[in-house]
Amino acid sequence: MRVDNNRFPRLPWIILGLGILFLAIGSYIGLFVAPPEALMGQVQRIMYVHVPTAWNALLAMTFAFVCAVIFLFKSDWKWDARMEAAIEVGVVLAFLLCCQGAIWAKPTWGVWWDWDPRLTTTAVLLFAFLGILALRKFVDDPARRAIWSAVATIIAYVDVPIVYYSVRWWNSLHQLQSSPSTVSRQFWLPLRMNAFGILFLMTAFIMLRARVASMRLEQELVPPPVGESV
Amino acid sequence: MTEPTASDAMRRKTRRFMIAAFAAAIAAFLVIAYGGISKNLVYYWTPTDLHAAGNKAYGATIRLGGMVAPHSVKGRNGVSGLEFDVKDATGIVHVKSSGVPPQMFRENIGVVVEGTMTRSGYFQCNRLMVSHNNEYRAPKAGHAVNKEELQKLMKSTEGLKD
Known part of the structure; x- marks a missing residue:
């Protein structure tokens, strides 16, 4: 059985190259061209990776959610492979997000971590999707694995809007979302360059990882040879 | 097939x-x-919430969040312990803290303090956290972040002793 996630074999590599380029230029501007923040000084520069990582982690989870819905709607294995890829990349981004956040928090807040609503809901998100990856490892039957993990993904996705709104719904240590009006103009360019850089990297990794998942699925879905008992 | x-x-x-x-x-x-x-889930109380809670505020470990009131910071150098007022729009609470505050600590900045309200009328803080708002500003011309301030910021990673 064909599970085709490889219609444009060279595309992910091109996107990967673009991602590295954007991230390199954005980080250079962020580290050497943009001024330090008035109050926080140099530490604020971690924003240029922290905020793009946050946006893209939520975006990867959103794509996983879309894949889950399409898989359940169409029963097309292609989307199971894509979901697996998106969750994996999303989990890596969410983990990086927590690490970057801790590194930023120590010199500004004075603590590495606190059970603030934003941090707690983000940790829940990380572990929920990590759990789905574990679930996928434990289930051998591809159909059950796909259905269960798609259902789990749709339910776990509920946490994404909660992460986003946590800083508005509750008192929190974490600041509210920034907007162009709360961020000096000199900080916009590196922030946006890196946002696209990480978006491209994420896209390329999801495409490549989906290929690997597709190849594995193709093997798993081969019907047993005729005349042989199973 | x-x-x-x-x-x-x-x-x-x-x-x-x-x-x-x-x-x-x-x-x-x-x-x-x-x-x-x-x-029902509350990360911190504001000074107003704390006053409204009455007796529930005493003895229990609570978090108090608000702004450091201007001109209220005493003992900044850690000799006699740190004291300051935390305020919101309608309330104010006097806070005593031991240990060195994070470098970001200053007047008019948001803080979340963990500790308990004492019968003597002040809040005994065991853990002091500074919260930064969502504004990121380039330094104004002529007020660039200087080297000294930078080194202080680096040192601040040692933060509060738990």
Whole structure:
């Protein structure tokens, strides 16, 4: 059985190259061209990776959610492979997000971590999707694995809007979302360059990882040879 | 030959799962968003909340959040312990803290302090956290962040002793 996630074999590599380029230029501007923040000084520069990582982690989870819905709607294995890829990349981004956040928090807040609503809901998100990856490892039957993990993904996705709104719904240590009006103009360019850089990297990794998942699925879905008992 | 991508039976089955998953997800979201969790789960009390809580504020470990009132900071150098007032729009609480505050600590900045309200009328803080708002500003011309300030910021990673 064909599970085709490889219609444009060279595309992910091109996107990967673009991602590295954007991230390199954005980080250079962020580290050497943009001024330090008035109050926080140099530490604020971690924003240029922290905020793009946050946006893209939520975006990867959103794509996983879309894949889950399409898989359940169409029963097309292609989307199971894509979901697996998106969750994996999303989990890596969410983990990086927590690490970057801790590194930023120590010199500004004075603590590495606190059970603030934003941090707690983000940790829940990380572990929920990590759990789905574990679930996928434990289930051998591809159909059950796909259905269960798609259902789990749709339910776990509920946490994404909660992460986003946590800083508005509750008192929190974490600041509210920034907007162009709360961020000096000199900080916009590196922030946006890196946002696209990480978006491209994420896209390329999801495409490549989906290929690997597709190849594995193709093997798993081969019907047993005729005349042989199973 | 193998079957096409999906049989109708399989598709019917997965669609039922989809509906069930959506029902569960929407229910969960509604409970969290409108079920009052945002009122029942409180990360910190404001000075006003703390005053309103009356006797419940004494003895229990609580978090208090607000702004450091201007001209209220005493003992900044850690000789006699740190004291300051935390205020919100309508309330003010006097806070005593031991240990060195994070470098970001200053007047008019947001703080979250963990500790307990004492009968003597001040808040004994065991853990002091500074919160930064969502504004990021380039330094004004002529007030660049200088080297000394930078080194202080680096040192601040040692932060509070727990």
